[in-house]
């Protein structure tokens with residue numbers, strides 16, 4: 568058995584049976600990592616959505632579930648099992664992850680080991696977070712229509728302040744010194760900028776905004792400035808703009824319609840994409856993808872494990888469902904992806920939502936409604 572790390576799931580069998588009857592027989596293999604907190608609840612719905620599409624659209628997908636997360640870590644002391652990265656690369660086309668984080672493990676190190684382990688191990692250097700308003704009533708800004716909020720945050724995903732370079736000196740003494748390095752390489756900065764410009768060009772978009780803090784961080788972000796000057800010259804058809812990150816944060820709120828593609832470093836991209844998610848009504852509808860063009864990618868809702876609402880059937884599954892849409896689009900099923908977005912928007916318009924979006928349904932009921940429509 569090649570996939571000895573997996574535990575079988577009845578849903579996998581259903582999806583696999585359906586996909587076996589597809590025309591070319593080439594199923595897309597998806598590794599599911601439900602994770603912690605609300606992760607398993609929203610991934611269960613995501614799996615249901617895949618099963619619904621497998622049945623109605625003959626979607627060729629095989630899913631396998633992995634129990635990596637807090638429970639396994641507490642039980643066995645294992646975060647990311649040995650050989651996991653190689654197995655994902657070898658045996659799967661995509662990974663779909665719920666969320667990681669559990670109050671019983673305050674250090675959060677196991678979650679970092681799994682999440683950053685996969686991002687760094689597979690060198691998934693693009694973190695792509697679409698910010699698309701599906702219903703104007705969810706936006707906290709005045710007089711904003713759906714068309715006014717439709718951009719993508721492209722975040723560098725393997726370097727910067729999250730590279731894990733640093734240390735503590737004289738730890739736990741009054742003289743403690745803590746250093747967290749901000750790591751920027753020419754290769755890393757160039758490839759994320761090229762990705763953002765190529766993405767805009769491929770999607771027929773006109774505008775790319777690069778954001779840094781080069782006025783205050785002249786070494787690391789000076790490299791971003793110089794690389795940006797070089798890369799933008801290769802895409803003369805794109806209207807390239809630069810904003811310092813503090814100004815960008817203000818402009819996203821003041822006038823979000825001016826943006827199409829925003830590209831920035833790991834730390835700023837993390838913060839800005841949560842800020843931008845607020846324009847969509849919150850984290851409940853914010854999907855994301857960790858990509859490496861031409862290789863296996865990992866998809867995850869932007870939200871965390873939300874331990875405070877875990878197990879209560881109130882978590883909004885729409886971010887996870889839209890994440891399935893991003894994954895399908897990436898795997899070559901754009902029609903199914905568009906269908907998912909359409910049905911999620913319909914659910915929001917009709918109030919078929921969890922309480923965070925003003926509705927009265929539970930996680931499972933939203934999932935059931937969406938699956939029936941699909």
Ligand SMILES: NC(=O)c1ccc[n+]([C@@H]2O[C@H](COP(=O)([O-])OP(=O)(O)OC[C@H]3O[C@@H](n4cnc5c(N)ncnc54)[C@H](O)[C@@H]3O)[C@@H](O)[C@H]2O)c1
Nearest residue numbers: 666667668669850851869870871872873874876882883923
């Ligand atoms: N990618 C990840 O796995 C990831 C990302 C962020 C945080 N985390 C972890 O998650 C844990 C909690 O972190 P946090 O509270 O800062 O962020 P969080 O995203 O879990 O929650 C922030 C707020 O949004 C709400 N929320 C989040 N998702 C929701 C959903 N789908 N439906 C309805 N409400 C939702 C929560 O109840 C909470 O009020 C921590 O352990 C953190 O490290 C993990």
